[in-house]
Amino acid sequence: MAGCRATLRRKRLKNLLQHKHRDYIELLGKKYPRIGLSKLAYLKMVYLTDSSGTDEMGWLGSVEVKEDAYYVIKDVFLFKQKVNSGSFLVDPADLAEFYLENSQTPEGIALVNSLCFICHVEPFGDVSFGSPHDRAIMERFRKNRKFFIQAIISKSRDVQFSIYNYEQGLSYRDVAWEIMENGDEELRKQIEKEVSSKVTHVKNINSKVICSKPTGRELTFMAGGD
Ligand SMILES: [Zn+2]
Secondary structure, three states, X not given: OHHHHHHHHHHOOOOOOOOOOOOOXXXXXXXXXXXXXXXXXXXXXXXXXXXXXXXXXXXXXEEEEEHHHEEEEEEEEEOOOEEXXXXXXXXXXXXXXXXXXXXXXXXXXXXXXXXXXXEEEEOOOOOOOOOHHHHHHHHHHOOOOOEEEEEEEEOXXXXXXXXXXXXXXXXXXXXXXEEOOOOOHHHHHHHHHHHHHHOOOOOOOOOOOOOOOOOOXXXXXXXXXX
């Protein structure tokens, strides 16, 4: 019997495992794109979302591509549309009128050509990337553009950006975004001045005494000044 068991053990095959496959793309020599929203575009998007009520609503935006795949959304523009809780619809004549109006601005046709961003508020529906709804919107607006960006704002005001790069044949899902702040040099100088007048850098601090002991006078202010 012992010999029989040994034979069985010898015959047991050490199987090769099937590789658990998942799709993965590495961008060789390329950076994963990111999105910067100008303060103007961001605030307009906040207010447009506030004004959309409980229905869908869409708007287009102008995009400038910087180095390192940094896509700047400079401004956004509302077009005439019909909306309900499940869709937003643009009449072709209204869209033509929208492009015509924008082509007559100082930026002109360059502005129209830079309108590579479509955003819409999705109060109830499917916000998933690559859904038929998502694809239908891209086909409606992208025309012959080399890339197009779509953002969907959910009921909870969660914003998801996707970049479709038709030249590369790639789409980037849920791209990181930030609000671009140029900063205020005056304010920076003011703060630096305040810090250097109020903050002293020393070698050792007794961590048990974070503030020095109250002497009495400041307590009247701390209590509310009476
Ligand atoms: Zn929608």
